[in-house]
Amino acid sequence: MPECNGANGGRKEEPMQLICISGRGSMRTKALAERLAHKLGYKSLNREDLIEKAIKEGIQVGKLEAATIKPQIFTERLALEREYYRAFMTAYLGGKAAESATVYNGRSSHLLFSGIDHVLKVHVVEDESTKIKAEMQQLGIDKKKARIYLHDVEADLNKWAYSMHGASLEDASHYDVMINLGHMSVENAAAALSAIAQLPDFQVTPASKRSIEDMVLAANARLLLARDERTFQANIKVRADRGIVNVTYLPRDAGIAKIIPEVLVPLPGVREFSVTMATTNILWVEEDFEAATETFDQLVEIAAKWNAAIELLQFVPQNAGGQEQLLSPDEPAFLEQRPGFEYECVGGIEEEGEVACEDRGFQAAKEALARLGCFGGGRRAVGSAVQIVKSIDRSVPYSLMVIGNLFLAKEHSAQMRMTRQVQGYVSDQINVPLVNAEDLKRHYLFGSHDFFKLFGCLGLFSFILFLIFTYQEQVLGFLSGVESKTRFLAAVAVFLFVPTMAYLYGNTARLLMTKLIRME
């Protein structure tokens, strides 16, 4: 059983380079991973090692695979097992990378560390004909069957990756490098990767170090909760932020709120933790957070309605300029500064400790949310919109993402335009409802517009109801006519009338139940 803090038993070790080689797990891919590890003097790990340890831990990996690959309802218990496995993988690989630089050959580990810049993510592909030949030799089947088999295996792997990480294996944006072993030898591929691994882009930076440490800390916290018999059945999400561990649990598991701190006490590396009850998460992206703003109050109100936790993401744009700068994670030429706000030009996902500034607004917002019982964690993304996307944990069930005021150093019109561009880019990448701060009230809170709509719809509906019951004999006579023409007209009338009534009363019910009574 791996200890807390990965495999190092709580010993504080510096994270080292991790290279994730993802592919179908063919012999040549394995050979490449081993050759690369040998060249760099790194430790080599593969999926079989991980699975063996996971099974020893008590995780039912086989059942998880069967459930994700075959058409089946993913039960709540299996979903918890998946969380457990994700936490285990993160803790195990993160722990190993803390012990020594590692090359890991697996299926989808690149997705696990998608927000960590120093982790080199390699996709290994081979020509279809090579793969078919290998399957024919290995399984002793003909070409047609080998092709079908290969297609099925690839579809299964994709389902697995999607279920585990919410992303496709075929999405090239999650990789740093793609190597085609059909076009080069294992030796040359290893040499090329070895050279790439030496590039400054893949070295550990303070920001990436902090990110991976937090990721491993959160994973270790989740592992402890999964191992404890009092909390193993609860649906819990754990985030870590500069050693501050934030645990969210569902309202139905309210009984474990006091147990969680007891379970997490032995966890090394924790500075502080908060335990928040939440059914879902709202992600709020802002450049300059303030607790005493309308957006803050509105979000707290929505969070209370939804039993949601609000997660803060402070976005610090690296550069001014057009779309290229907005979306490119390139090294900036200069860094804009706002009064009282200084930051290093490092890029990536950071925590506030990395930045030289003391952003009191961010701290105040976090503390205010914690007091209100809806704090879901806080982090900082420096750079471009790409960094916002990278910083989003796809396993967290976000119900809403709110983009607040960004690019504050710009004049108003430029601010609006650039914020809109960021919003467009993020909404293309993330499958979560996304609104800007101005639209928040209109969409989710009860305003004067809703008041008029509610009473307008209710009034019209009541009036029509009154007319129908006043003239019910005539209405029913028309609806049950015997002539073809009358019957046709009756059918058309019902077809048009019913959706209208459903719309009128549906709006009334929605506004009443969700916005006024706040049962959402």
Next chain:
Amino acid sequence: MHALLGNMFVSLNLSTALQVSLLGFVGGILSGFIGSGGAFFMTPGMMNLGITGVVAVGSNITHKFGKAMIGSKQHGKLGNVDRRLGIYLIMASFAGIQIAVWINSKLFEGGGDGHGAGGSAAADLYISMVFICILSFVAVSMLRDALKSRGPDGDQGPSMKIANFLARLYLPPYISFPVSDVRISLWVLLVVGLATGYLAGTIGVGGFIGVPAMIYVFGVPTAVAAGTELYLAMFMGAWGALNYAFQGFVDIRLVILLYTGSLLGIFVGIYGTKVVKEVLIRVVTAAVILLCVLSRGIAVPIYLGKIGWVIVNPHLDAFLNTASKFLLFAAGISGTVIILFHVIRAYRKMRRIEYSLRGDQKTEPSSATVRLDMSEAN
């Protein structure tokens, strides 16, 4: 209760109108909680109020049309609707609905005077029998799953027998559905669509077949199955509504009264799924459906008597009718009470926490958020 226009439409007084609205409310709560259309409660409920089976089904399917339209729009915004899959299923389900409407109207006409009482008994018997068979199967499967999930091996999930069996068969042509990320044989699609349409047209509960079929047989993600089913239900409801309205079997008053309850109840039910444990959701659902089935079963001798297949003592007839009505309302109301109990408790708890947090905001950390400084400990 007085009859309007022969024996087809009943006269509605305030009490009956409130009962129909209550049926809608209970059906809406069950619908939001269980994820089905709630027709398994509303259709027999209306029949117990003296409304003929065919009018109850016609009005309910029309009610479902508008409701599904609103629901499908909401799901569509969240990307939970596979329109391509929906279109294929719609084509097959239309044929299923057409068969159902044809059988219902033939039974209705064949047994009596066109819009008369004798015919309605045959149609009622037929609807009741289909209702009993299908829903017994659904409820028993659900209960078995729920009880199994409480056991030590509870994480196995539902049976994979059907999916595994179909996966072994090679039934070309296959069609790909990128939104759901599945490939399905056209023949399997047609069978499922036909069955869904037939059940929607007969008893108004196509969702009981459509959603599990999409999950178990096609392998569609649960959220997409629910969204696509609503999309499908919208078209099936529209088609069913047009057909039943053309035949003169839609009572628009009932449709509107059902809306007054169901569209409110559905929000309560959905809220309930967030605050009630999954096992309890399944147990409550299965128990409610089984009681509804029992209620229908008790009413069967009444219809048999009306047709003249058995001789039923008029006193027994009245007793059976009352017992059927009682069981149905007991099922719906007890299920609703359990859901409401949990919903209100959770709602009050949320609000209490919210108010106490707002009150405590300026003084000390709340009870919901436990903050401990661990720096000393480590």
